[in-house]
Amino acid sequence: MSRTRGLSAAVVALAGLLSVVCPANAQPPTPSGDSSVDRGQYLATVGNCAGCHTAPGGQPMAGGLHLDSPYGTFITPNITPDADHGIGRWSDDDFWRAMHEGRRPDGSAMYPACPYTSYTHVERADIDALHAYLGQIPPAANDTPDHRLDWPYRYRSLLTVWQWLYFEPGGLADKPQQSPAWNRGRYLVEGLGHCNECHRARGRFGTLQSADDAPGAMIHGWYAPPLADPAQAGLQQWSIKDAAAFLKRGKADHAAMMGPMADVVFDSLQYWSDEDALAAATYLKSLPARDVESPVRLIRLSRDGQRAAMDQGRTLYGKHCADCHGDNGQGGDGAPALAGNRAVTLADPINVANMIRGGGFAPATEGNPQPYGMPPFHGFSDRELAALISYIRGSWGNQASPVTGTNLRR
Structure with a gap:
């Protein structure tokens, strides 16, 4: 997230926090x-x-x-x-x-x-x-x-x-x-x-x-x-x-519950x-550890295609993401680390695409009372979004496959 977006991000974070803290069906048992x-x-x-x-x-x-x-x-x-x-x-x-x-x-x-x-x-x-x-x-x-x-x-x-x-x-x-x-x-x-x-x-x-x-x-x-x-x-x-x-907090140093799972933590798990x-x-x-094959088949990119995606993604990351998530994906000031974050290296890239497109929050819990808010970025084309995700998935020790815009259409 760039510095020029700081005020809008703060507004998004405040509005989102209020919506997380005050839904009608969230009542401690x-x-x-x-x-x-x-x-x-x-x-x-x-x-x-x-x-x-x-x-x-x-x-x-x-x-x-x-x-x-x-x-x-x-x-x-x-x-x-x-x-x-x-x-x-x-x-x-x-x-x-x-x-x-x-x-x-x-x-x-x-x-x-x-x-x-x-x-x-x-x-x-x-x-x-x-x-x-x-x-x-x-x-x-x-x-x-x-x-x-x-x-x-x-x-x-x-x-x-x-x-x-x-x-x-x-x-x-x-x-x-x-x-x-x-x-x-x-x-x-x-x-x-x-x-x-x-x-x-x-x-x-x-x-x-x-x-x-x-x-x-x-x-x-x-x-x-x-x-x-x-x-x-x-x-x-x-x-x-x-x-x-x-499970109770919904957040750790390199992991956070997002999407429907954040709702589960907020409504249920935090009260266990x-x-x-x-x-x-x-x-x-x-549970016996298994290497589970993803049902999603990512389209393979040529070497030239991968190089072009990484270059474009690096530029986009530096402009929109580095101020919060760090130049090396180390996170900071409430923003989670992206280096070593398994949520961004899942074989299916749809979750990280959802987070970038729509923004979101980890659940507000006793252990995480003021969750960091991710603002939405609606302006990326499919190609730009895929390039940004490919860069995050392939940098700072992350070794997940690059993606294409087609992989993000559901």
Whole structure:
């Protein structure tokens, strides 16, 4: 970012900080206590229920959020205790069956856009506590419309066949050879935290790929990299303490949560107990490290093309980026380092392109109360943006492949 942009960047940073700190659905949960309701509130935060069931400007948990997907648009339901438009008539058994078996009270199958394929691992006592909490929040008479799905996905009757083929309800038995922290971490990550629902690619019929080296997935135009690859999103090379702090804080020296993941940290992860964050870090760190091949195939540049891109990118970086990120990508004054930053060296360059095009913030958390703001740069042509990204990906020890403008069109 150049010095001439300093004032505008400050304005962008202030406006963005206010929007991050003050959204309607960001409410610190009551710490887990003796009551089932208090416990349920904490569990709702762990599962980030409000993140999907609260529309922008809407009442918490009243549904109506539009989720675009390759299958059409899903519209999240109202899960407040309103008797006519929410789940106010649901019994504990009804709610358990929905979360554990993916079935509505009338017996019809639920779309796996609701991650019951992960929630099925959650214990009955926790599901009952979650239901108790939802029964105590203010009801909302918000009648959400039906999903707007493409053919043939709009036919709910086909979901019974889908569940028969691809879904088996069941819990997660503790592994006695592992520590209590590891077992708790697996329970959180694979269950209510439903991490793989975003970090693992899906097949044609919406099933999560089961291979250990499955690639990540695209979420709202951002790439959620696989948790098995330490070069992308894996925490295998971090200490458990540093990994837990990163999950709760959303920022480290050479890493920051951006895009949809920043929302997850802001709405959910920052409020996890220290014990649960350490448990999740323990489990994530233990995952077998895999070198996961990217589903994106970058167009190869000739040597002359690479040289021209690096020259153009160096000029653009010096003009627009060096004042904040440093001449050598070392970062400073709140701006993250780009040297050694795996977010800019991902095989898929779309995330760094999104950051440059649209700007953004790491989440505001107790450990990062005033996140540094990245202003948007809308004026770059596709070729200029690709050259700038290629320079960042190939400088200061970074060794990622150069990109072309075609690679950035999604």
